[in-house]
Amino acid sequence: xxxxxxxxxxxxxxxxxxxxxxxxxxxxxxxxxxxxxxxxxxxxxxxxxxxxxxxxxxxxxxxxxxxxxxxxxxxxxxxxxxxxxxxxxxxxxxxxxxxxxxxxxxxxxxxxxxxxxxxxxxxxxxxxxxxxxxxxxxxxxxxxxxxxxxxxxxxxxxxxxxxxxxxxxxxxxxxxxxxxxxxxxxxxxxxxxxxxxxxxxxxxxxxxxxxxxxxxxxxxxxxxxxxxxxxxxxxxxxxxxxxxxxxxxxxxxxxxxxxxxxxxxxxxxxxxxxxxxxxxxxxxxxxxxxxxxxxxxxxxxxxxxxxxxxxxxxxxxxxxxxxxxxxxxxxxxxxxxxxxxxxxxxxxxxxxxxxxxxxxxxxxxxxxxxxxxxxxxxxxxxxxxxxxxxxxxxxxxxxxxxxxxxxxxxxxxxxxxxxxxxxxxxxxxxxxxxxxxxxxxxxxxxxxxxxxxxxxxxxxxxxxxxxxxxxxxxxxxxxxxxxxxxxxxxxxxxxxxxxxxxxxxxxxxxxxxxxxxxxxxxxxxxxxxxxxxxxxxxxxxxxxxxxxxxxxxxxxxxxxxxxxxxxxxxxxxxxxxxxxxxxxxxxxxxxxxxxxxxxxxxxxxxxxxxxxxxxxxxxxxxxxxxxxxxxxxxxxxxxxxxxxxxxxxxxxxxxxxxxxxxxxxxxxxxxxxxxxxxxxxxxxxxxxxxxxxxxxxxxxxxxxxxxxxxxxxxx
Numbered sequence: 001x002x003x004x005x006x007x008x009x010x011x012x013x014x015x016x017x018x019x020x021x022x023x024x025x026x027x028x029x030x031x032x033x034x035x036x037x038x039x040x041x042x043x044x045x046x047x048x049x050x051x052x053x054x055x056x057x058x059x060x061x062x063x064x065x066x067x068x069x070x071x072x073x074x075x076x077x078x079x080x081x082x083x084x085x086x087x088x089x090x091x092x093x094x095x096x097x098x099x100x101x102x103x104x105x106x107x108x109x110x111x112x113x114x115x116x117x118x119x120x121x122x123x124x125x126x127x128x129x130x131x132x133x134x135x136x137x138x139x140x141x142x143x144x145x146x147x148x149x150x151x152x153x154x155x156x157x158x159x160x161x162x163x164x165x166x167x168x169x170x171x172x173x174x175x176x177x178x179x180x181x182x183x184x185x186x187x188x189x190x191x192x193x194x195x196x197x198x199x200x201x202x203x204x205x206x207x208x209x210x211x212x213x214x215x216x217x218x219x220x221x222x223x224x225x226x227x228x229x230x231x232x233x234x235x236x237x238x239x240x241x242x243x244x245x246x247x248x249x250x251x252x253x254x255x256x257x258x259x260x261x262x263x264x265x266x267x268x269x270x271x272x273x274x275x276x277x278x279x280x281x282x283x284x285x286x287x288x289x290x291x292x293x294x295x296x297x298x299x300x301x302x303x304x305x306x307x308x309x310x311x312x313x314x315x316x317x318x319x320x321x322x323x324x325x326x327x328x329x330x331x332x333x334x335x336x337x338x339x340x341x342x343x344x345x346x347x348x349x350x351x352x353x354x355x356x357x358x359x360x361x362x363x364x365x366x367x368x369x370x371x372x373x374x375x376x377x378x379x380x381x382x383x384x385x386x387x388x389x390x391x392x393x394x395x396x397x398x399x400x401x402x403x404x405x406x407x408x409x410x411x412x413x414x415x416x417x418x419x420x421x422x423x424x425x426x427x428x429x430x431x432x433x434x435x436x437x438x439x440x441x442x443x444x445x446x447x448x449x450x451x452x453x454x455x456x457x458x459x460x461x462x463x464x465x466x467x468x469x470x471x472x473x474x475x476x477x478x479x480x481x482x483x484x485x486x487x488x489x490x491x492x493x494x495x496x497x498x499x500x501x502x503x504x505x506x507x508x509x510x511x512x513x514x515x516x517x518x519x520x521x522x523x524x525x526x527x528x529x530x531x532x533x534x535x536x537x538x539x540x541x542x543x544x545x546x547x548x549x550x551x552x553x554x555x556x557x558x559x560x561x562x563x564x565x566x567x568x569x570x571x572x573x574x575x576x577x578x579x580x581x582x583x584x585x586x587x588x589x590x591x592x593x594x595x596x597x598x599x600x601x602x603x604x605x606x607x608x609x610x611x612x613x614x615x616x617x618x619x620x621x622x623x624x625x626x627x628x629x630x631x632x633x634x635x636x637x638x639x640x641x642x643x644x645x646x647x648x649x650x651x652x653x654x655x656x657x658x659x660x661x662x663x664x665x666x667x668x669x670x671x672x673x674x675x676x677x678x679x680x681x682x683x684x685x686x687x688x689x690x691x692x693x694x695x696x697x698x699x700x701x702x703x704x705x706x707x708x709x710x711x712x713x714x715x
Contacts, residue, residue: 001068001108002072003105003106003108003109006108007072014065018061018065022065025077027076030063030078034171037060037173060173063174071101072101075090075091075092075093076092076093078090078171078174079170081165084290084291084294088169091128093129094290095287095288096126096283096287096288097129099333100126100281103279103329108243112241112243113241113247114246114247115239115241116250117249117263117267117281118249118283119252119264120283121252121284121288124283124287126250127162127250128162130217131163133215133217138163138189138194138195138215139170139176142192142194143192143214144194144195144215145213145215146215146216146217147197147199147207147213147216147217148216149201149216149218150219151223151224153184153200155219155220156184156200157184159217176189176192177191201220201223201224201231202225207234211238212240213239214242215246216246218250222252222261223251223254232259249263249278253376255377263278272454282372282375284323284370286320286340286344287330297347298343301346303346309345309346312390312391312394313352316348316370316394317340319370319371319394320370321339323449324338326451352364361387361390362377363377365386365390372451373393373612376616383599383622384599384603384621388602389615392615396450396611397462397610398449399447399460401430401460402445402461403430403445403459403460404417404422404442404445404457404459405440405518405522406418406440406443407438407440407522411518412518416457416511416515423443423446424444424445429443432522433525435525438558440518442459442522456507456509456510460610461504463504466529468529469529470492470536471490471491471492471493471527471529471536471539472491472540473490473527473540474489474643474645474646474647474650475516475540475643476643477512477513477542477548477550478508478509478511478513479513484639485507485508485509485639486509486511486513486516487640488516488519488520488523489505490505491644491647491648491651493655494606499605499606499608500648502609504527505611505640507613507640512547513551514554516551517550517554521555521558524538524540524555537561537562539564539650539651540562540563541563541564541584541647542584543586544584544585545585545586548583552582556582563583564583564584564650565579566579566581566583576654584650594645594649595621595645597645597648597649597662598645598648599621604662606662607648618641
C-alpha cells in the first residue's frame with residue numbers, strides 16, 4: 001500500500017478478484033464525484049435520496065479497491081486534515097512525509113516489518129501521516145489492532161482526533177460501520193474486527209498490556225517517565241515482526257543520557273549492520289519547505305536588501321547540504337545538488353538571533369538542527385554556554401580518513417580488526433612502520449558522514465603529522481565491557497602561530513586497557529616526527545587508574561620511551577627529571593586542574609576540535625553541587641575529555657614557550673632587525689639561554705625542561 005511496486009501488484013490482483021479493470025480517477029474529478037454522491041445522503045431519514053446508477057456503483061467499487069491498495073491514492077483524494085492556517089484541506093504529502101512513504105515502501109518491498117525510531121523537528125507532519133496510516137489500515141483491513149499514544153491524555157486525544165476527523169469527512173461509501181466508540185479512548189469496526197485504542201505514556205499499566213498490536217504510533221517518546229516499562233517491556237515485546245507490523249516511535253530530542261537518546265544512538269550504531277530492530281530516521285527542519293518559512297512570515301520579515309548569510313549560517317547550511325546529499329532518500333526528493341535556499345538561511349539566522357537574545361538557544365538548536373547529533377542539547381545547565389558548543393559544532397571539519405587498524409593477529413587480535421564488509425577498497429591503505437620492526441596498516445573504512453556513523457572502534461584522523469609540530473597522545477582506559485569507553489586522543493602541540501589541535505581519535509566501549517596497546521603504539525609511531533635530524537616521539541599520557549598501567553607497561557616493553565612523568569605542580573622545586581612514577585593519575589586535585597584548564601581553553605577557543613562526539617561530551621559537563629566538581633551529567637561520559645585534557649595539560653603546563661597565556665606568559669624576546677617576531681625554534685632557544693626573571697626557589701630548574709622534550713631516555 002506504500003510501495004509503487006507493491007501497490008501496482010495489489011491493484012492487478014484486486015482487478016482479477018473483482019472482475020473489473022481498476023482505473024485511477026484524477027484527483028479533482030474523484031473529489032467532485034465524491035461530493036456529488038455524498039449529497040445523495042438523506043440525513044433526516046437515513047439512506048439515499050435515490051438509487052445509485054450502475055456507473056456510480058461501479059465507480060464506488062473502483063474507488064474502494066484503489067483506496068485499500070494505495071495509501072497515497074486515499075490520502076490525496078479523500079483524507080482531510082487541518083492545515084497550519086487552520087483550514088480543513090485534503091492531505092497532500094509534503095517532502096518529509098514523502099520520504100517516510102518511501103521508507104515504508106522499502107520495507108513493503110522487502111517483506112519486512114515497518115519498525116522505525118524517528119527523530120524529528122516540529123511540524124514536519126510525521127504524526128499526521130502516521131495517524132492517517134493508522135486510520136487507513138483500520139478502515140480497510142480486517143483484524144487490525146492499532147495503538148495510538150502520546151505523552152499525556154490530552155496529547156493522545158489530539159492525535160486520535162486526526163483519525164476521527166479523517167473518518168468524519170470521508171465519503172460514506174468508503175467508511176465501514178463503527179460499532180463501538182468512546183471519545184478519545186476506543187473506536188472499533190465490528191465487521192472488520194479492527195480497532196484503535198488511545199493510550200498515553202505515563203499511565204499506570206504498560207502500553208498495549210494484554211493485547212497484540214499490529215499497528216502502533218507513539219509520539220513524544222522523549223517525555224515518557226518510564227520508557228523501559230511502558231514501551232520497551234510492554235509495547236515493543238507485544239508486537240511480533242511480520243509484513244503486517246507497523247511501529248513508529250517518534251519524538252523531538254529532549255536532552256542527553258535518557259532512554260530516547262540512548263535508543264537513538266543504539267539504532268544509528270547498529271542499523272547498518274542489521275543489528276537494530278528499529279530503523280533510525282532523522283527529518284530535519286529544512287525538509288518542511290512549506291513551513292520554514294511560510295509566505296506570511298516572509299512578508300513580515302523580508303530578506304534585507306544586500307543581506308549575506310553570517311559565517312555561522314553558512315556553516316549550518318553547509319552541514320545541511322552535506323546531510324541531504326549523503327542521504328539517498330532526501331537527495332532523491334531534493335536533488336543531488338541541493339543547497340539551502342536563501343529564504344531558509346535567512347529564517348534560520350533570524351530565529352537563532354531571537355533565541356540567543358531570549359536565552360533559548362539550546363531549545364532552538366534542538367529543533368532547528370542540521371543533523372541528529374546537534375538535536376540532542378543538554379537540558380541542565382552546562383559548564384559551557386550553548387553558544388560555545390554551537391560554535392564548536394558549526395566548525396567541525398570532515399576527517400581526512402576514517403580507519404581500522406590491521407596487523408599480525410598476535411599484535412592486533414582479529415576481533416579488533418575491521419570486518420571486511422566495512423572496508424573501503426577504493427581508498428589506499430596507510431602503512432605504519434615502527435622502531436621495533438612491527439608493521440601496521442590503517443585500513444580506510446566506508447564512511448558517509450558523521451550523522452549515521454557509529455564511532456565505536458574507528459580511528460578518525462583530521463590532520464596528518466607534520467614535521468614541524470610536536471604531538472602528544474592522551475589515553476583514558478576502560479574495561480571493554482560495553483560501559484565506560486577507552487579513548488585515545490592525539491593532540492598537536494600549540495606553537496606561536498597555531499593553536500593546540502585534536503588531530504586523531506579512537507574511542508570504544510569494547511576495547512580494554514590491554515587491547516589498547518597496539519592502537520597506542522601504531523598511532524604513536526604514525527605521529528612520530530623528525531625535526532633537525534632528531535626523532536620526536538609523541539608523549540604518551542596514560543591515565544593509570546582504570547588498568548592503564550597495563551597499557552603503559554606493554555608500551556615500555558616495546559621500547560616506547562616518552563611518557564608523562566607524574567609530579568605535583570605545587571612543589572617548591574618542579575623537576576620532572578626527579579619524577580619516580582610514569583603516567584597520569586586522576587585524583588581530586590589533578591581532575592580539578594584538568595577540568596579548570598580545559599574549560600578555560602575551550603571557552604577561549606584555544607583548542608581546535610573536530611570530533612562531534614567529544615563536543616557532545618563537552619555539552620554534558622556540569623558542576624555536581626554535592627561533589628563540588630565538574631563531571632558528566634545525566635549518565636553521560638567524559639572519557640574523551642579526560643584523554644584530551646591530560647595530554648593538553650602535559651604538553652603545555654610546564655612548557656617554557658608562552659603560547660597559551662592560561663599557563664602563564666613568559667617574557668617574549670624582542671623582534672629582529674626587520675621587526676619580525678622570532679620563529680618558534682629561535683624563540684624556544686632564546687628562552688633557554690636568557691636569564692629567567694622569576695623566583696628560582698619556586699620554579700627551580702624549570703628552564704631545563706625544554707631540553708627534555710625530545711627524549712626522556714630509557715626507563
